[in-house]
Amino acid sequence: MKEELQMNPNLLVEFLQKPPREFTKADMIAFIREKKIKMINFMYPAGDGRLKTLNFVINNESYLDSILTCGERVDGSSLFSFIQAGSSDLYVVPRFRTAFVDPFSEIPTLSLLCSFFNKDGEPLESSPEYTLQKASKAFTEVTGMQFEAMGELEYYVIAQKEELFPATDQRGYHESGPYAKFNEFRTECMSYIAQAGGQIKYGHSEVGNFTLGDKIYEQNEIEFLPTNVEDAADQLMIAKWIIRNLAYTYGLDVTFAPKITTGKAGSGLHIHMRIMKNGKSQMLKDGKLSDTARKAIAGMMVLAPSITAFGNTNPTSYFRLVPHQEAPTNICWGDRNRSVLVRVPLGWTAKKDMCSLANPLEKSVRYDTTQKQTVEMRSPDGSADIYQLLSGLAVACRYGLEMPDALEIAQKTYVDVNIHLAENKDKLEKLDQLPSSCEASADRLQQQRAIFESYNVFSSTMIDGIIKKLKSYQDVSLRSELEKNPEEMAELVETYFHCG
Structure with a gap:
């Protein structure tokens, strides 16, 4: 304390x-x-x-x-x-x-x-915040454990083009100034978010940066620490509000939109999760991913198609979820692999005191690194309803812990290679795919809605409303129609520029 x-x-x-x-x-x-x-x-x-x-x-x-x-x-x-x-x-x-x-x-x-x-x-019953409260409560009542989460908040800052120290196109990952132009804006956002109670892990510039007309677009990210899932949602909501208001104060534009233009990195809202019991992480056992974690992943593998209904909520979402890019399309998971849907990040399991190796004057100490292990869902984006998304993930992880064949599903959907390589074609063909449009997402939610409605988590009214909204976009063939039409693509992006 x-x-x-x-x-x-x-x-x-x-x-x-x-x-x-x-x-x-x-x-x-x-x-x-x-x-x-x-x-x-x-x-x-x-x-x-x-x-x-x-x-x-x-x-x-x-x-x-x-x-x-x-x-x-x-x-x-x-x-x-x-x-x-x-x-x-x-x-x-x-x-x-x-x-x-x-x-x-x-x-x-x-x-x-x-x-x-x-x-x-x-x-x-149908309010987003209460839905998440019910999802968290059901997870604990069914499993005896607590569900925690945190988000990676990606966004683009847009401003007038500068000639000095131009950034390298699509090479902005962890870039420093003066090539990254908005590091100070990001750190000021982080300071305000922290003062408002946000538990921030770190911030950095992201991959995406490019010039379009007389504007520069620079992608940034603020990542949070795992916490109670209800608090995680509140913190993300406040953070988006702060980032937008500070941008307005400085005369900058900011967007959390999933896609801005073709060929450039889109913005995701990756969600990390961990399962706790009595203050102890349940994600590892003997230095390896535990059965508890694998079962939770299996639940996400089963419900991933319908989770897009909460995490990818407008047509531009599906211009980010395209094959052969970092954003996933295949329903699979793996270790340290950014092409999969659920990634198991590097987790400090080597049992080496790297601090003393880097700093010879430091004595070797035992530090409990097990709490650092999370699993990361990589499909959601900034269009997500944050409360519905985290509710859906809590339901999926709980469902995985209830499924009798969860470990078998986890094994079948695990990949330890680049799934897009030619020699992995057979494995790829066996994997289910994420929906390719809002309408397809609505169909998958309709098929799986009973799971989300169980334990009275999602109300039928809420599910009906989500399906109706997604269906209204009529976007089944939109991605292929706009693939070679940059003008209409730009109009679509403009329509959903300030989503979420």
Whole structure:
């Protein structure tokens, strides 16, 4: 606990000297009083995947207590397509653990993410946040373990072209300044995200950089640390909001869109997962990937086609998921292999003290590296509904742990080679493929919906709404139609430029 509080950049943690999960209403009032906060913002994700905001002036302490206790009512029909105008009132009630100081407001403002409740004061079954809560709870109740996750948030920064120190096209991975132009913008984003409670692992420039007309496009990434899956979703939502607002402040444009133009790297939202029990990782056994991890992967292999309905939600998603590129199309998994759907990253299992090898003055120590092992789903992108996506992955991993033939499925879908090489053609032909369009994704979700609806995780209303939306794009042949039509491709990209 003490280590969790020391050097913590979260402004509320620093002041209250307790972790966010222990924040109370009294803590909020004490912080507001001491820091002379003048306004409160309620924020909540709507059907378009973006955070919405409701502003309150603190009239007096009685009114402050009222809004923190009772929340407020909002028009649900303007937030979600599945809610009818005739019965549209919803309550939004703040979750104190999500509180953060708005870094962009000139008026001292405290922002809190909210949960939705219906007219009877019950959690809204089809709200994204409550769906994830149910998915996390079902995982623990069924398996006796906890599901944790974190995201790799990739995005492009777009600005006027510069002539000095031009970047090398598509060679931006971990580039330093002055060739990378937006490292300082990224680190400022990271600082704000950390102050807002985001558990950041690191940030860096990514592969994608190119010039288009008079604009430069530079890809960056901010990666998080594994945490409770509900907190992971909240942190990603706040991070996207911060990145966009800081870009606006500097007159930059930012996009999390999966694809910008042909032949250039698209942006993904890779999700890392780990399974914990009593604070200990269950991902390894005797230095190797455990059966628990393999069963969870098997669940993702089975449900991967329908998970695209949550993680790849507009037609441009499927211009990124094309064969022979780093983005996966084949449903398989492997070690340290970026062409597979689920990657098992390098996991510090060599049992060597590399710190003492690199630094001869350091004594060799035993450091528990097992908590570093994750597995990574590589298909999702920035169009994802983050709460639905993480809910779907929690369901898939739980389902894998329930399947009697999970280890057999894991073995059949494992690859230890470049799957695209000619000599692996037979193996490739046996693998299932990800959908190639929104419509195809909707069909796969329809086929597998019962699994997501089990344990009352996804409501049938939510699944119906997702299928209807995906079907509305009518994009079955769109990828082949636009393959040689850059003008129409550019129009499509523009339409979904600010997705998610």
